[in-house]
Amino acid sequence: MTRKIKVLQLQNRYNVNASDLAEQVIQALPAERYEVTTAFVRGRPGPGEPESRAARSVYFEFSQQATKGLRLRVLWALYKHCRAEGYDAVIAHRFKPINMLLILGRWLRIPACIGVLHGLGEYDRAYRRWEMRCLRSSAWRFVGVSRAVREDLLNCGAGFSEGNVRQINNAIDIRRAESLQHPRAQARELLGLPADAWVFGTIGRLVPVKGHIHLLQAFALIKGEYPGAMLAIIGEGRSRTELEAVIQSCGLQGRVWLLGAKEDALQYVRAFDAFVMPSLSEGLPLALLEGMSAHLPVIGSDIDSLRPILEDCGGRTFPVAQAPALAEQLRAVLRLSPEARAAEGEQAYAYLCRAHAIEDFRRQYRELLEQMLAGAKGEGGHE
Known part of the structure; x- marks a missing residue:
């Protein structure tokens, strides 16, 4: 033998x-x-x-x-x-x-x-x-x-x-990811998000390198133009107090949800209308791939590890840590018709299946x- x-x-x-x-x-x-x-x-x-x-x-x-x-x-x-x-x-x-x-x-x-x-x-x-x-x-x-x-x-x-x-x-195991994901309405109910809101979402530890503070600042720039838009962040970490202070100072109460850590967070990704990755540094972020597995449009900073993926999948980039530039990309996605937004999500999903199965x-x-x-x-x- x-x-x-x-x-x-x-x-x-x-x-x-x-x-x-x-x-x-x-x-x-x-x-x-x-x-x-x-x-x-x-x-x-x-x-x-x-x-x-x-x-x-x-x-x-x-x-x-x-x-x-x-x-x-x-x-x-x-x-x-x-x-x-x-x-x-x-x-x-x-x-x-x-x-x-x-x-x-x-x-x-x-x-x-x-x-x-x-x-x-x-x-x-x-x-x-x-x-x-x-x-x-x-x-x-x-x-x-x-x-x-x-x-x-x-x-x-x-x-x-x-x-x-x-x-x-x-x-990522795409079939497993999709099998875990709750339908949109159920995911929102489980997270406590309004059923009729337009939701930008992200998943990541609340630490400075994830760039959440720039995402909050960008969202603050568009909140008046799009009163139906919300931001949801799944994750926990040492930056929570700082982020809560920014939410308070920018008047984002009731518009931004810090949802804490969730086991198998990808269960909830269909609660989002678009996925945002504002990181300052990453290797290859699996959370971004999980966003693609939900057929969502994706936005990310132009750091070296994200830029090639976003270019290849038809996603959107912005100069890292630049809140005004990120705000422009948030506006661009909000302006899409439902059909165009769905097409962006399908393009990202097709890339995921091709390059990250x-x-x-x-x-x-x-x-x-x-x-x-x-x-x-x-x-x-x-x-």
């Missing part, structure tokens, strides 16, 4: 839910051929919280402090674990897990290593670029989760190249890993 291929998927912090893309990578690897272990450097599930669908889960349970600086205790624990298990491949997400496995690479000699980068600017620091140039080996390939992330890697001066960097777009995501990760393992075997790597 052929031995299963042993794969370690390493993440910095515990996070498991149905839409988590690391979990989607596991689903890409058939259980009859692969034995996947998922490991988290920090955290573990609490009572009632989900565990990974991997064959085995490992929780190192280090503190945040232990993962800073040289991370010697973490490196030693990871080294012992990998030596004991004899993995054929690893998939590491984000900078810290990638960096630790690069450091251990000369001792572990794992034949196939994939590093997944989710955000921009991971190698802006000179010492990180130097480390990557020194530690990278032929066993490694790197994935950028969007065109913007891939281009950022290729242009950062850390030794990334067309040969070792691949773009695999983040994705979960089936393509799984297939690309599986094919990349198979190619790397075949190459390692040809070079005398692990059987």
